[in-house]
Amino acid sequence: MSSDSLTVRRLLRPPSAPLPLFRNAYFLILNTLSNNGLGIVYWAVASHLFSRHEIGQSAALISLMVLLSNLSSLNLNSALARLLQLSGRFSLRLVSRSYLVCTVNGAILSATVVGVWSAVSDSGPVAGIPVWLRLFFIAAVAHWTISQLQDAVLVGMRRASVVPMENLAFGVAKILTLWTVGVQIGSGGIFVSWILAAPLIAIPLNVLIFRRFLPHHSRTAPESRIERATVMRYIGIEYVGSLFSQAATNLIPVIVASSLGAVANSTFYAAFLITMALDAVGRAYAGSFTVEATRHPERLPDYLRRVEIRTAQTLLPVVVVVAIAAPLILQVFGKEYSEDGTAVLRIMLIGAVFRPLNSLTLALHRSRGASRDVVKVQALLAVLTLGLMLPGVHLGGLEGVAWAWTIATVLTAVVSVRDRLRHGGHAPTTVTLIRPS
Numbered sequence: 001m002s003s004d005s006l007t008v009r010r011l012l013r014p015p016s017a018p019l020p021l022f023r024n025a026y027f028l029i030l031n032t033l034s035n036n037g038l039g040i041v042y043w044a045v046a047s048h049l050f051s052r053h054e055i056g057q058s059a060a061l062i063s064l065m066v067l068l069s070n071l072s073s074l075n076l077n078s079a080l081a082r083l084l085q086l087s088g089r090f091s092l093r094l095v096s097r098s099y100l101v102c103t104v105n106g107a108i109l110s111a112t113v114v115g116v117w118s119a120v121s122d123s124g125p126v127a128g129i130p131v132w133l134r135l136f137f138i139a140a141v142a143h144w145t146i147s148q149l150q151d152a153v154l155v156g157m158r159r160a161s162v163v164p165m166e167n168l169a170f171g172v173a174k175i176l177t178l179w180t181v182g183v184q185i186g187s188g189g190i191f192v193s194w195i196l197a198a199p200l201i202a203i204p205l206n207v208l209i210f211r212r213f214l215p216h217h218s219r220t221a222p223e224s225r226i227e228r229a230t231v232m233r234y235i236g237i238e239y240v241g242s243l244f245s246q247a248a249t250n251l252i253p254v255i256v257a258s259s260l261g262a263v264a265n266s267t268f269y270a271a272f273l274i275t276m277a278l279d280a281v282g283r284a285y286a287g288s289f290t291v292e293a294t295r296h297p298e299r300l301p302d303y304l305r306r307v308e309i310r311t312a313q314t315l316l317p318v319v320v321v322v323a324i325a326a327p328l329i330l331q332v333f334g335k336e337y338s339e340d341g342t343a344v345l346r347i348m349l350i351g352a353v354f355r356p357l358n359s360l361t362l363a364l365h366r367s368r369g370a371s372r373d374v375v376k377v378q379a380l381l382a383v384l385t386l387g388l389m390l391p392g393v394h395l396g397g398l399e400g401v402a403w404a405w406t407i408a409t410v411l412t413a414v415v416s417v418r419d420r421l422r423h424g425g426h427a428p429t430t431v432t433l434i435r436p437s
Helices: 003-012 019-049 052-072 076-083 088-120 131-156 162-185 189-220 228-247 251-260 262-295 297-324 326-331 335-367 371-423
Strands: 224-226 434-436
Touching (some): 019 162, 019 262, 019 297, 052 088, 052 189, 052 228, 052 262, 076 088, 076 228, 131 262, 262 326, 262 335, 297 326, 326 335
Antiparallel strands (some): 224 434
């Protein structure tokens, strides 16, 4: 074979990447398939066991729980993936203190929200639920902060292969508790079944993390000392960004339930679940990029190009198939979901095509230590989403919500592309978070 032929074949061959870059991403995508896939199965089963009102109410309550737990975690579920690459022998202390602080935050914040919401409003996910479920909700938020952090800890230690197994076990456990416990409870049973499955997985997993993974990570990582002031400033800036990020995602079902009612939210949530499952593919590639670009900052532009191409190759065909098969996919929830939600899902799939641009831009900024740029992108997306959604929900109902979400995503992606063109080909400007010990 001639050298010219070999050259042409090399040019046509899809770009390969160093094994850890895509290996971690593939494990996280496998996690997405198991977690979101079983999540869709869970809600499909629930839709045949409970009324649409109960589905919409429970979806809003779970979204509020995830929102509060993310706010309580101080965005460490994003920051730990980067900080564990730099914390060295202080990794055990970093994770232990993160767990403690975030769990206490979750209990305090959820108790405050439940108390205030119950006193001032008679609509929304918290209003009208019994006292025992309110207390259970507070405990659930506190526990869920650990569930949010443990995946970030595994990714930061380059143990992403454990995450799919963990979430597969959790997904199966949720469905089993729904059948065995949730149906027996009746009202509130969906939320209870969701939460009861979590500690069954979290307890043995965290024993493994603290007994085996963290000590090994501390021994093998370069010895270093964290600059506390710099780290606190980094986390503080990232946390501000997470407030905007949560407003643009987990707050949406809460707004829909409060504005259009629980039945309408059940339809929206089915489409939202599918769209977020696709979004998780882009975030998986972005999360792996953050870890590897932090470890090898000199290769950041090359890693970014490779991840961009692979994300498009993975996601675009799936979006096309889902758009065509949308009525059949929603049929698994029930006939009413397919009739009312097909247009909503197809509108949101337009936004799903552009979401990875935002995720990769955030990953680029995080790997460079440019936290203020992270906040700018997250703030823009939140302002556009909420600013368009409030009139959209009143003028167009569920389709108005879907268009508001999609337009906000596309406009933010335009800014993201501009930022990535500006930074992608330049040397990284990573903020130093540690000093040699």
